[in-house]
Amino acid sequence: MVAAAAAKVPASPASPELGLLIMKLLAHILCLALALTISLSQGHEHEHEHGNGHEHEHEHEHASAAPDRCQGIEMDAVAVNEKGVPYFFKGDHLFKGFHGHAELSNESFSELDDHHHLGHVDAAFRMHNEENPSDHDHMFFFLDHMVFRYYKHKLEIGYPKNISEVFPGIPDHLDAAVECPNPECDHDSVIFFKGDEIYHYNIKTKAVDEKEFKSMPNCTSALRFMDHYYCFHGHMFSKFDPKTGEVHGRYPKEARDYFMRCSKFSEESEHVERERCSRVHLDAITSDDAGNMYAFRGHHFLHEDGANDTLTADTIENAFKELHSEVDAVFSYENHLYMIKDEHMFLYKVGEPHTHLDGYPKPVKEELGIEGPIDAAFVCEDHHIAHIIQGQTISEVDLKASPRVAHKEHSMHLFEKVDTAMCNAEGVTVIVGNHFYRFNSTELLVTETTLPEQHRVSMELFGCDH
Incomplete structure (x- = not known):
């Protein structure tokens, strides 16, 4: 290739400037030829070491892509x-x-x-x-x-x-x-x-x-x-x-x-029945001052009206648009919903619609004096202490204090990890997977050494028929 390029160069340049240009062109062509020779040599060496590449292609053909369970x-x-x-x-x-x-x-x-x-x-x-x-x-x-x-x-x-x-x-x-x-x-x-x-x-x-x-x-x-x-x-x-x-x-x-957590469901899906009877564990649950219950799972939540026990389902995006989806923990205090997602807290005033307070979200560390992540949180009626569950540790945060600081850490021995928890007139409800357990007080949750009676979330908490 180099020889062919050289053969096209005139034998007698018309000027010194043209001669200099031709010499630069020849040098550039020589560099390109040398790079091509090295590349071809390396390619042959790689092929010699690893075969002709067909084995790798064959292996790749047989490696199936990971399926998506939400595709039906x-x-x-x-x-x-x-x-x-x-x-x-x-x-x-x-x-x-x-x-x-x-x-x-x-x-x-x-x-x-x-x-x-x-x-x-x-x-x-x-x-x-x-x-x-x-x-x-x-x-x-x-x-x-x-x-x-x-x-x-x-x-x-x-x-x-x-x-x-x-x-x-x-x-x-x-x-x-x-x-x-x-x-x-x-x-x-x-x-x-x-x-x-x-x-x-x-x-x-x-x-x-x-x-x-x-x-x-x-x-x-x-x-x-x-x-x-x-x-x-x-x-x-x-x-x-x-x-x-x-x-x-x-x-x-x-x-x-x-049986799956998917952001979208079939057109025939009845949202209330689905959320009542779903086997997917809850992300968060709470009960407010009026006895209304909110249970969050993935992109959706159930709301039970405390006045008439009716259940409705909605998307988190629709009712709490600043959250978008999937919360880690929720607790109710003085007619407000404290909603924790990752390292941030969102604060909503309960109403129709729920009002997102200005200045939020704020860091959980700033609001509760504790680092995330948080598995569950609850406040019992007529109290101002937020109980924060992280793994097997329960911490207390005085919500009337300023600044708020987590203290009085207790070890919880009955559960390795809980999905969510709430406190209301019936006591402390701890939810693990598809079951929940009731304790008369937070103290008993910490001190009990044997599990209380096991209940089913779908049937006994939400009234599902199966």
Whole structure:
């Protein structure tokens, strides 16, 4: 290339200026040629070290993009872990709980990726059998003709095994599976689904009883959650009787409305029913001086009118537009709502509509004398002390003091972490996941060593029928 360029240069320049210009041009061409030669040489070396690049391209082709649960996808399998947290499987990814991004399944269950000839997880369940500790709290995953058994995310010795070896009489390539303890089923059982074929497997005797669930659609995954049974089909679900397969009530319903936290819902979604019956944990809850309750979850909130006990649902964006969505904690004091989001506090005067006070948001540190993040906060009736929960620590802030300072820290032993809490005439209500617990006072919340009676948020706090 250099020689070709040189051949076009005139032999006798017409002037010294032209000769100088040509010499500069030649030098520039030589530099470009040298850079191209080095680049080609490095490219050959890289190709020699790493192959021709096709292996990497091939690997990239097989790495599936992370799914988005809010797009209305069909899950391959659903099961709860030993702490009751639902795991939703899709392809080679896994969703833990009701919100958050997908992660690769092999990050939690690495052995599932060791058998490349097997497909995705077809079915999964957690064994609920307290009488047999060797099986209790074990998680089972079914892939094609194999079954994997895990305990605390560790694969049990000898697994994977053929399904027929562990569950004789149960076919391969299942669609769904769910545990069914006695008396919810006639015996401690596992229900297996394959197309329209239903198998009740007796854990103790290993007998298989084939059933016919006429009123229920074919399940692509199934889940036992809070003593209820759910059949997922596509991105819809139906609640069913595990003994008969009967579906009662208005089903199917949209899974995203009840088992996932999504900013937008289907057009058919009934907002009040969805917020009352959603299994997604609450972000914040409070009760104001008039007995009105506000419960916040994601982009929406429920409001219960203290005068007539009616429930309404709205978006946070509409009623508290400065917040936009998702709050960390809320408490009520002197007809104002103190709303904490990240490191800032927003202050609203209760009314129709709620009025956002000028000068807010302000830093939480400035308003409460405490660093965030904050898990929950509440003020009891006729008091001026805000109780701030962070992890297992409860601090007190005197709201009449100036400046406000957090003091009197106490350790809370009954809960590792709470989602939210409120205080009203019924006492202190602490909410963890789908359950809540009542204490007659803050002192008992700190000093009690045994949990009080467990209640269900959806049914007993919001009056949901399931």
